[in-house]
Amino acid sequence: MHAAVFAGWLFLFHDGPVVAGQEVLDPGDTIQLTIRGVPAGDIDKIKGRYQIDAQGCVSMPDLGKVKIAGLSIGAAQTAIETGYRAHDVYTNPTINIKLEAHALWVNVGGEVKNPQRIAYNENLTVLATINAAGGFSPVADQRKVLILRNNRVIIINAQKISANPSLDIHVRPGDRIEVPQL
Secondary structure (H helix, E strand, O other): OOHHHHOOOEEEEOOOOOOOOOOEOOOOOEEEEEEEOOOHHHHHHHOEEEEOOOOOEEEEOOOEEEEOOOOEHHHHHHHHHHHHHHOOOOOOOEEEEEEOOOOOEEEEEEOEOOOEEEEOOOOOEHHHHHHHOOOEOOOEOHHHEEEEEOOEEEEEOHHHHHHOHHHOOEOOOOOEEEEOEO
8 A cells, every 4th residue: 555545644653452342432423421429400401413523522411521532432531521520410320332433334455365345344354354354365464464444544453463363453444444554
């Protein structure tokens, strides 16, 4: 893949473990938010669909902007709950966040045997996606597999993941996996 294709992209190098189910929220993501532990009349005011803005924030009723980009879903829930408590809006809110699917596909291309779109499911990982596309071609650079997600590129070492499957990363709807040539 040519360097010009990535002009303007933010590069994030990832070699550490990712805990299963701990997806990190990004600017541009859309979440479904529900709340409990608040007066019944306030539930409908707060529950709903929120998009994370370019600064990484969501605007919450009676609270204002809360930065949640870069946080796991669990940490984002806690941040919003803490905000409501700290500003004396609610004493015991319980927030539940679900990441909304933008697309129901993950695209995989480059040096795989059968580049294609793979139907997304919540258990799909990078290696499972590559395997669904027939696996790596003989000239694939498995040390620099790219995940294009929103305005980021995540570079992973698939050889390390093969040696230690707990390092495998869950893909998200709309992700593109690109396997470069050696």
